[in-house]
Structures are given as C-alpha cells and as structure tokens.
Amino acid sequence: MFQCVFSSSVLQPHRTSCLFKHLFYHSATPASQKQPEPIYSKKTEIQRQTVRALSVKLFIFSALQVARQLLLQQQQQQQVSGLKSPKRNDKQPALQVPVSVAMMTPQVITPQQMQQILQQQVLSPQQLQVLLQQQQALMLQQQQLQEFYKKQQEQLQLQLLQQQHAGKQPKEQQQVATQQLAFQQQLLQMQQLQQQHLLSLQRQGLLTIQPGQPALPLQPLTQGMIPAELQQLWKEVTSAHTPEEATGNNHSSLDLTTTCVSSSAPSKTSLIMNPHASTNGQLSVHTPKRERHLNSEHALDDRSTAQCRVQMQVVQQLELQLAKDKERLQAMMTHLHVKSTEPKTAPQPLNLVSSVTLSKSASEASPQSLPHTPTTPTAPITPVTQGPSVITTTSMHTVGPIRRRYSDKYNVPISSADIAQNQEFYKNAEVRPPFTYASLIRQAILESPEKQLTLNEIYNWFTRMFAYFRRNAATWKNAVRHNLSLHKCFVRVENVKGAVWTVDEVEFQKRRPQKISGNPSLIKNMQSSHAYCTPLNAALQASMAENSIPLYTTASMGNPSLGTLASAMREELNGAMEHTNSNESDSSPGRSPLQAAHPVHVKEEPLDPEEAEGPLSLVTTANHSPDFDQDRDYEDEPVNEDME
DNA sequence: TCAAGCGTAAACAGTT
C-alpha cells in the first residue's frame, strides 16, 4: 500500500553492475540488513569529495586520452588517403565507434556511477595527498590536451574536406569492419582489466561501493556522447598499447602519476598513457610501420569519413567537457584560496579538497575563478572550513541529532546543513541519509503545514525526500514505527480520521546534547558549513540543470518544504550551539514558547481522544482543525498515485 | 568494560 512508484528519476537499484555487488555494504537485500554501517564512520566527507572529483576528472582525462588516440588513428588513415577520389556525400552516417557500445554498457561506469562508487571512500591523508597531486597534474595535462585537440581538430577538418573528394572502396570498408571487430575484442579485454583494477582499488580501500547503488539517471558526459562511448574510448586507448600497463595492477587512471606536478614539460602521465603520441601531434614520425599499414589498407570511404566526423564531434564534446572541467577545477582552487577569508564569495559546487591539503593544491592552481559548471549530481557536500559565518536563526524546525556513526569519528560532522544542501542528492541517489530516524521523522512532521502527519504521510515523506527509502520499505517503515513509539518526542494524537503524529519539541531537544557534543571545533565546522549552504544549493541546482536531471525542487525554489528543511538545518546548528555554548542566544522565538508550555504525552498518559485534542494543539499549531487535515495530503499525492 | 544511542528484526495486539 505504501510502496511508492516514482515517475521521476527513480533509481533502479538493480541496474548496478554485478561486478560491485559483493562490494556493497548497504545491500538492498534484506539478508544483509543486519550488517552494520561502518561507512559513515570510517572516512571524512572531504575525503570522499576529493576522490570523487578526482575520479570524474580522471574519467574525463581518460576519455580525452582516448579521443586523442582515435584522432591520431583517424589522422593516420586520412593522411594516407589521396585526394584522388571523387566527391561523395555520406550515405552511411552509421557510426563505427558506437558499434560496441551496447555490449559494453552493462559494465560501463558512468561519471555518476563513479561518484556513487566513490562517495564512500576510505582514504588516508597520504592517499589524499597523492590524489591531490594527481589532480594537479591532470589539470595541467588537460590544458595541454586542449591545445592539442584544437590543433588536431583543425587538421581533421582540413582532411575531411579532402576526404569528401575521395572515392569509395568496398574493399576498404571490409577491412575497416574487420579492424573494428578486432578493436572490440581488445576492448573486452580491457574491460576485464578495468574490472580487476576496480576490485584492486576496492581492496586497497580506495573504493568502497554503496550497496544496491542505483544507477543515477544516466547523464551524458557530453551532449553528444553517452558515457558508454567515452568508456569505450578509454578502453580502446588503454588497450591499444602499453601492455605492461594493462597487465599490471597499476594501470588505472588513478595511478596516473604522482610525479607530473610540473607545469612546464609534457607530463609523464601523458606519455605513459599515449606512448605513441606526443602532445605536439607528431605521431606519424613515431609509427612509420603502422602508417604504411594504414596506407595500404585504409583508404577513404564513406565510413571513414563518417568516422572522422564522429571523432570530430567527440573531440568537440570532449573539449567542451574539458573546458567545463577546467573551470570547475579552477573554481575549486580559487575557492580554496579565498575561503579562509571570504567563505561566501565563491560559491562552489563542491568542496572537494580537504583543508588539510589546501595549501599545497591551491598553490598551483589558477587563481581565476570561473562560474561553477557542475555536470553531475554530487554526493553529500560537507565543507570543512574555518571561515567565519553568521548563522541566521530562523523559527523553523530542526532536523535533530546527527547519526554519530557517520561523522563523529573524525570530527567532521555531517551537519544538518548538509542534508539541506544535498537534498537533491539524497532525492536521487540511493544513499542513506546520515540522520537518525527520529530526526527525519521529526523533520517530516515539522515540515507539514499542521505540524502533524499520519504514519502514511511520514512514509511518503521519507520516500519522497530520500531515494534510499524507496527500497526496503518493510525495514525502514518498521523502524519509523519503532521510533515513533519509542521516543517520547513523538506524540500520537487521535484524530477524527485516525491518528496523527506530532513532535514534542521539549522531549526532542532533550536528546540533542547527547548527540552533538560540546566539541568547539565541531561546532565551528558546522557553522562554517552552514555558510556555504546557499551557494552550494545554487551549485546543486546548476548541476542538476546542466545534466538535465529532473530538478524537483531545491531549498531556494520550488517545493517550500525543502526551503523549510534547509532552514531547519540552520536551526539545528543553532540548537547545537545552544547546548554547547551558553553564550549563544536562545533565539528561537518560534520554539521556546512551545517548549515551556508543552504538557501532554499521549504515550505516557493515554488520554481520551477528546481530552487529547486540546492540550496537544500546542504542538499541532493553534489553527489546527482535525477535520481539515483529512484531505491534506498535499505533497504526497503525486507520490501516492501508484500506491497499492 | 560499560552505558547510551541507534538500527534492525520480530512478536504481538488492536484497528481498518
């Protein structure tokens, strides 16, 4: 009855690659529900973010490398082709490259999936250092690649014009097809190697994969290419050469380099990745034999022309992506520069680099700040900054205790602001929110206009706000009921229609000091993270928009409940401050009166429905009319359409 | 080591 079917970008859990099933910790299957959740407590959010960003960049970089290689190959083919053939129009627009895409798709890791995979990272500071160095190197390489691609593209265009005058040779077509078949075989091999490497990464603790991780709405890395294509290109380039890389355990992009931090010379990484190609496009000099081969067997025809065009498009898309990525990276670096003094001036989509490595990484970054152009929905953002911030107290409600498992260990809490900032993320990604059931239930109730919800409405809120709760309904619904009954802060109110649940703020506030300890640094971090709430939300919106992700709502637009949630998170911070810092003002005008006056606990002293109505209205707001509530399903309706 | 908090599972009873 309560199983909601989301017509939006609902994630299909089982689309996750089987390769990672055994790596998942939070399994979607009931059999593994008893397992603990150490993920939350083993790593910091910053670590996850850093690696996540690195992964995306590495993926893009790899794709660029592949594209370059293909360009070079294409160039080889076209260089040997003459201008003799008559001009022909393309009658075979069918692309050659994507032929094998379909069979590659199941195990392709899209950037989004990569993010999901990487959102639960275990990284040591040393590893983070290395990764950051890699990131720096990648940025430099991307710049070099961009220049290179532009040159290549110009050449390609010239050659394409020439090629249009070339004739069609059936024999060459067959050979091309044969070559592509061989290519696909190589790709399969590389696919296996890639899997092995991912496994090895996982074993090393570099990768941990969320259980039952749903496939996020697949978003093309670029407009013209699907991720599978990029992945295929990556495999092609990695399989095309350097068998020593492929056979080893360290051939992955994550191991690209730790040495090429220099910004001057061509990086070592690029040489490793493309031993046949130099960054200045002098490929033909290095591969005379291959060129001859190509000369003899690959003349121009419609297919190759189409291929060439496809490659041009690929390059263009990659260039676009590269530019965006560069902008993002530069913005990140700039943000790292300024955030200590101007935490609010540089809205960033991601806080990807930990403050630990800030000085080092930022020192080599371009100071130019560019508009953030996030391309993917991101994992929870948890800025850890020390910048000053002003918490604007609102009269809104709070989310409440933070799940300690997630954050306490490293004193990098998932602040309440985080959930507000990452609402879209939690809505779309099947990631367990780092909040207790009690907090979430309370939030659901307080977000309602009447500050009361039926059990079913609470269910709907969960499923609507968190993709994670769209699965295992029996489990978490049981937990919700359990929490409702167990905690005194939840008060059941008999209604005409039935029963609704309200929140006893007094009781709830009693719990918080236990959750948020008086660690000053912790509170400070929470304050700072709050400072980023707004820009981060904007960044998330931009991210969603750019990737055509269904943008339900955000804290600053659309569904008001999200704004409520965002405000609630700030309130949560205030609440924490109240408990930990006596100097902090008790500036919660909307809440304090209720705290003082709240009298009744149905659970402790069951009352007759008639009796319960009156005093409990303190919690359920003064203008509450039980009859009015019956038809008040408001936001839940779209979700409930498919309910059983 | 212990207690507290939390999540999960499950049994049970009452209600719809």
Added chain:
DNA sequence: CAACTGTTTACGCTTG
C-alpha cells in the same frame, strides 16, 4: 481475513 498501525522486546553495533 489481510493489511495496516502501534507497542514492545531483543539483539548487535558504534561511540564516548
């Protein structure tokens, strides 16, 4: 009668 709702207990895990 089935499903839902609500309560309660038990257990394991994490954390301080």
